[in-house]
Amino acid sequence: MSALRSISFDTVIVGGGGAGMRAALQLAQSGYKTAVISKVFPTRSHTVSAQGGITCAIGSDDPEDDWRWHMYDTVKGSDYIGDQDAIEYMCSEGPQTVFELDHMGLPFSRTENGRIYQRPFGGQSKDFGKGGQAARTCAAADRTGHALLHTLYQGNLKNNTVFFNEWYATDLVKNQDGAIVGVIAICIESGETVFVHSKATVFATGGAGRIYASTTNALINTGDGPGMALRAGYPMQDMEMWQFHPTGIYGAGTLITEGCRGEGGYLINADGERFMERYAPNAKDLAGRDVVARSMVLEMLEGRGCGEQGDHVMLKLDHLGEEVLNAKLPGILELSRTFAHVDPVQQPIPVVPTCHYMMGGIPTNVHGQALSQNPNGEDTIIEGLFAVGEAACVSVHGANRLGGNSLLDLVVFGRAAGKHIEEMLAQGLEQREASDSDVEQAMARLNRLNTSSGGESVPRLRSELQNIMQNHFGVFRKGEFMQQGIDKLAALRGRISNVHLEDKSGTFNTARIEALELENLFEVAEATAIAAEARNESRGAHARDDFRERDDENWLCHSLYFPAEKRIAKRAVNFSPKTVDTFEPTIRTY
Amino acid sequence: MVGSDTNFSRSGSWDWIMQRISAVVLAAYTFCILGSFIIYPDMDYQQWYALFESRTMRVFSLISLGALCAHGWIGMWTVSTDYMTSLQFGKVATPVRWLFQAGCILLICVYLIWGIQILWGL
Amino acid sequence: MLVSIYRHNPETDTKPVMQDIEVDIPAGKDLMVLDVLALAKEKDSTIAYRRSCREGVCGSDGMNINGSNGLACITPISEAVKPGGKLVLRPLPGLPVIRDLVVDMAIFYKQYEKIKPYLINNDPAPAIERLQSPQQREKLDGLYECILCACCSTNCPSFWWNPDKFIGPAGLLQAYRFLADSRDTATTERLAGLGDPFSVFRCRGIMNCVAVCPKGLNPTRAIGHIRNMLIPQCR
Numbered sequence: 001m002s003a004l005r006s007i008s009f010d011t012v013i014v015g016g017g018g019a020g021m022r023a024a025l026q027l028a029q030s031g032y033k034t035a036v037i038s039k040v041f042p043t044r045s046h047t048v049s050a051q052g053g054i055t056c057a058i059g060s061d062d063p064e065d066d067w068r069w070h071m072y073d074t075v076k077g078s079d080y081i082g083d084q085d086a087i088e089y090m091c092s093e094g095p096q097t098v099f100e101l102d103h104m105g106l107p108f109s110r111t112e113n114g115r116i117y118q119r120p121f122g123g124q125s126k127d128f129g130k131g132g133q134a135a136r137t138c139a140a141a142d143r144t145g146h147a148l149l150h151t152l153y154q155g156n157l158k159n160n161t162v163f164f165n166e167w168y169a170t171d172l173v174k175n176q177d178g179a180i181v182g183v184i185a186i187c188i189e190s191g192e193t194v195f196v197h198s199k200a201t202v203f204a205t206g207g208a209g210r211i212y213a214s215t216t217n218a219l220i221n222t223g224d225g226p227g228m229a230l231r232a233g234y235p236m237q238d239m240e241m242w243q244f245h246p247t248g249i250y251g252a253g254t255l256i257t258e259g260c261r262g263e264g265g266y267l268i269n270a271d272g273e274r275f276m277e278r279y280a281p282n283a284k285d286l287a288g289r290d291v292v293a294r295s296m297v298l299e300m301l302e303g304r305g306c307g308e309q310g311d312h313v314m315l316k317l318d319h320l321g322e323e324v325l326n327a328k329l330p331g332i333l334e335l336s337r338t339f340a341h342v343d344p345v346q347q348p349i350p351v352v353p354t355c356h357y358m359m360g361g362i363p364t365n366v367h368g369q370a371l372s373q374n375p376n377g378e379d380t381i382i383e384g385l386f387a388v389g390e391a392a393c394v395s396v397h398g399a400n401r402l403g404g405n406s407l408l409d410l411v412v413f414g415r416a417a418g419k420h421i422e423e424m425l426a427q428g429l430e431q432r433e434a435s436d437s438d439v440e441q442a443m444a445r446l447n448r449l450n451t452s453s454g455g456e457s458v459p460r461l462r463s464e465l466q467n468i469m470q471n472h473f474g475v476f477r478k479g480e481f482m483q484q485g486i487d488k489l490a491a492l493r494g495r496i497s498n499v500h501l502e503d504k505s506g507t508f509n510t511a512r513i514e515a516l517e518l519e520n521l522f523e524v525a526e527a528t529a530i531a532a533e534a535r536n537e538s539r540g541a542h543a544r545d546d547f548r549e550r551d552d553e554n555w556l557c558h559s560l561y562f563p564a565e566k567r568i569a570k571r572a573v574n575f576s577p578k579t580v581d582t583f584e585p586t587i588r589t590y
Numbered sequence: 591m592v593g594s595d596t597n598f599s600r601s602g603s604w605d606w607i608m609q610r611i612s613a614v615v616l617a618a619y620t621f622c623i624l625g626s627f628i629i630y631p632d633m634d635y636q637q638w639y640a641l642f643e644s645r646t647m648r649v650f651s652l653i654s655l656g657a658l659c660a661h662g663w664i665g666m667w668t669v670s671t672d673y674m675t676s677l678q679f680g681k682v683a684t685p686v687r688w689l690f691q692a693g694c695i696l697l698i699c700v701y702l703i704w705g706i707q708i709l710w711g712l
Numbered sequence: 713m714l715v716s717i718y719r720h721n722p723e724t725d726t727k728p729v730m731q732d733i734e735v736d737i738p739a740g741k742d743l744m745v746l747d748v749l750a751l752a753k754e755k756d757s758t759i760a761y762r763r764s765c766r767e768g769v770c771g772s773d774g775m776n777i778n779g780s781n782g783l784a785c786i787t788p789i790s791e792a793v794k795p796g797g798k799l800v801l802r803p804l805p806g807l808p809v810i811r812d813l814v815v816d817m818a819i820f821y822k823q824y825e826k827i828k829p830y831l832i833n834n835d836p837a838p839a840i841e842r843l844q845s846p847q848q849r850e851k852l853d854g855l856y857e858c859i860l861c862a863c864c865s866t867n868c869p870s871f872w873w874n875p876d877k878f879i880g881p882a883g884l885l886q887a888y889r890f891l892a893d894s895r896d897t898a899t900t901e902r903l904a905g906l907g908d909p910f911s912v913f914r915c916r917g918i919m920n921c922v923a924v925c926p927k928g929l930n931p932t933r934a935i936g937h938i939r940n941m942l943i944p945q946c947r
Contacts, residue, residue, distance in 0.1 A: 040762070040770075040772060041772075041817075041860075043770070044762075044764045044771060044772045045771040046765065046770075048765060048769050048770050049769055049770070097839050097840070098841075101835075102842060103831075103841070104831060105890075105895065107849065107852045107856045108772050108841070109846075109849065110845060110846045110848075112846065114844055114845050115840070115841060115843065116841050140856075143857060146769055146859070149855050154830035157825060158830040189810055218764045218765040218770065219763055219764060220764045255809060276776075299871070331769075334768070338768065338786050339767070370938025374745070378738075457754075458757070459754045494833070503757050503758040505721060506809050507810065508760045508811040508812075508814050509760070510760050510761070511757040511758065581729050586790075592877060592910075601907055601909070602906075602909040602911070603913075603939075603942045603943055603946045604908070604910060604946055605909055605913065606913055606943070621851070649878065668909075671910075672870070672873040672874065672914075696916055
């Protein structure tokens with residue numbers, strides 16, 4: 001190990017998407033030595049694909065708007081397993097965070113009086129659900145994620161953040177005290193492996209949608225952070241909760257923003273019927289995403305799907321007129337023409353529910369500190385490890401995320417983690433030491449791969465994994481069928497840990513990265529499978545044929561998956577916001 | 591390294607303006623000369639000489655000559671800094687470019703002095 | 713389908729070569745070039761290329777496809793290749809090759825950084841957003857959408873000749889994005905950094921950038937606007 005070069009930073013942030021760069025910005029502004037490790041150039045991170053907007057009660061569309069109403073919607077959307085202290089923090093801090101983005105230069109669309117344009121999104125209401133549909137999602141046309149990501153990168157350039165672009169973190173380095181002291185990272189361009197030593201390690205590695213065969217996620221969304229944390233023995237929270245976005249382009253998986261329905265588009269079945277009126281009489285097409293996705297699947301199962309196979313429905317936009325579509329949804333026109341060969345100005349877009357977002361992740365508190373649980377069921381802080389964004393589970397999304405809340409999650413909690421680490425550093429947070437054997441242990445996986453001489457290829461194993469997840473853990477789930485999926489995964493584990501790296505070269509070896517990513521995908525997939533099988537109820541995005549009702553008596557809680565024993569534990573949901581009354585669980589209808 | 595040391599005005603904007611003004615002058619001068627050939631289709635040496643006897647024509651010609659020199663220099667300098675860089679010539683790029691530019695300057699000076707001599711009959 | 717890919721690994725090769733790989737295209741499907749590359753990589757795992765979003769918004773997979781720069785993920789093979797023809801993939805021209813289709817973009821990013829690609833406004837920020845009318849905001853359309861894929865700059869002869877001095881279409885598009893932003897107050901400072909003979913004025917209006925931009929943007933027009941702002945600065 002002595003040959004391994006070591007570099008030191010106060011904070012190292014793994015992931016250059018919205019959350020990672022917001023955390024980095026906070027720390028760079030405070031002058032601490034901060035590094036961002038990103039496996040792609042930061043503006044190529046998946047935040048760039050976010051379309052519709054960032055939901056926040058800034059009071060532009062409705063000056064009376066209140067963050068508490070946003071909080072109510074989010075709690076309800078989460079099917080009551082979102083932590084109310086975290087949701088309170090996100091919704092109340094949100095406006096300031098969004099204004100900061102504007103001051104940084106984010107090119108938001110505007111209203112006639114010069115304020116940020118807000119559009120209606122699913123699950124939004126005024127006056128705690130009593131005042132009708134709200135328009136709360138701040139938008140830069142339908143390219144909000146792109147605009148946000150570029151703005152954050154620009155802000156970091158301005159503040160001289162150190163970027164390790166096209167570097168890939170392989171594993172956490174944990175010392176004998178069980179504290180995290182940094183990561184092992186590969187410079188993709190040269191192939192050099194380095195120990196990045198840090199006082200605080202922040203995982204902002206994004207989602208893992210690539211565990212499914214059909215997903216709106218980028219090819220890079222391979223759950224690297226959760227994968228590393230699981231290998232280090234740390235638990236994952238609510239991993240059964242995967243959001244299927246109602247409108248992925250049929251066949252391609254590309255995302256069509258909920259903003260389409262916010263602007264007045266609606267879904268139709270083979271009979272041309274606007275079927276959401278039956279399932280959600282009030283909110284219709286703007287019900288929660290889980291509700292809409294399930295309704296679509298039911299339409300198809302009952303024979304009202306479109307196309308020869310009856311395996312999709314249609315999103316109708318043409319009635320909005322070309323002018324509105326060009327102004328509000330230009331990116332959607334582009335994507336539909338390219339990937340669906342359909343011009344939304346004339347024809348409806350074929351869509352199907354598609355894996356979109358991981359509500360679960362590394363459990364954290366509102367400061368981004370990663371959590372575990374002691375044998376008494378109490379939370380314990382994992383020293384040195386933080387997580388933000390989609391990789392984390394704070395949890396503000398619970399069992400179902402509302403549209404536009406993910407971008408807000410990124411910037412609010414990226415900023416919160418940055419602020420907290422800043423405070424810890426100011427109070428004299430020490431660099432913890434790592435022994436040679438600690439580093440060696442973290443290198444074990446990479447060393448095995450680099451000397452592999454037999455085994456199967458990455459693409460084959462990956463597609464097998466993705467098909468298992470797609471078939472056994474989709475929109476509707478069933479116990480016995482999920483058990484079959486778990487058995488298949490168990491059989492796959494040995495084969496994946498024996499994956500063969502044919503190309504051992506150093507320079508820009510993408511085959512090596514893909515092999516390392518595959519192991520992360522597997523860890524996330526297994527956590528998902530076991531958590532999904534354990535939760536014997538239907539809640540939010542987790543819909544079971546064999547347990548159709550929500551079971552608040554037994555499951556009004558988070559699930560915690562412990563990788564060593566492959567065991568599911570329960571963790572209490574926070575029902576104690578600081579400044580408002582608790583939102584008690586009630587029946588969730590739209 | 592390509593630099594701006596040998597540039598005409600050391601300002602892209604000034605060069606840009608200069609090149610356009612000089613182009614307009616040269617266009618006007620060309621029209622003027624062509625026009626005189628149209629008006630006097632059988633122009634002989636005497637008529638040609640008379641044309642350049644007038645002070646206006648001489649001043650106009652001198653301005654045009656100046657414009658030609660400026661226009662040529664800006665253009666040749668640009669060409670040399672595009673095509674005579676270390677990408678094409680490696681380490682000797684700067685000497686090669688300077689040599690080329692020195693040649694251009696020399697030629698332009700020759701044209702200028704020679705032109706003045708001719709115009710003012712020195 | 714026959715795919716010809718530019719191959720070069722500096723660790724093992726002295727010279728780049730074009731490698732022909734036969735890829736089976738599923739019948740009746742018009743794949744994107746990126747899908748074809750993935751199929752080729754299944755056959756030969758050593759092929760290196762960048763990719764991320766696979767929907768044309770991240771700008772990772774800019775490459776030269778049958779002679780024209782574009783994004784592999786949104787270029788259908790039917791558009792890139794004549795029926796029965798060969799798909800020819802090369803790295804973006806004009807930048808050093810790291811390996812295969814992966815180019816070293818350092819100088820491209822450096823030019824982007826040079827134009828101070830961030831909003832500058834030292835007035836105290838209001839408690840809410842800085843107001844901007846829809847008309848003022850409209851000026852940013854066609855500018856902020858750039859994905860930094862480098863298709864334009866690597867298609868520009870002026871950038872080929874002076875990549876260290878000419879900012880290039882991508883950087884200049886962003887320079888104008890901030891000059892045009894009503895919230896930015898650093899116009900004079902920004903223009904002062906652009907008036908030299910190279911940064912902006914190497915643009916000859918060839919419009920190669922416009923011809924290949926996968927997002928349909930027009931850097932040449934933006935450069936024209938910058939020039940129009942620079943000229944009155946001459947005294």
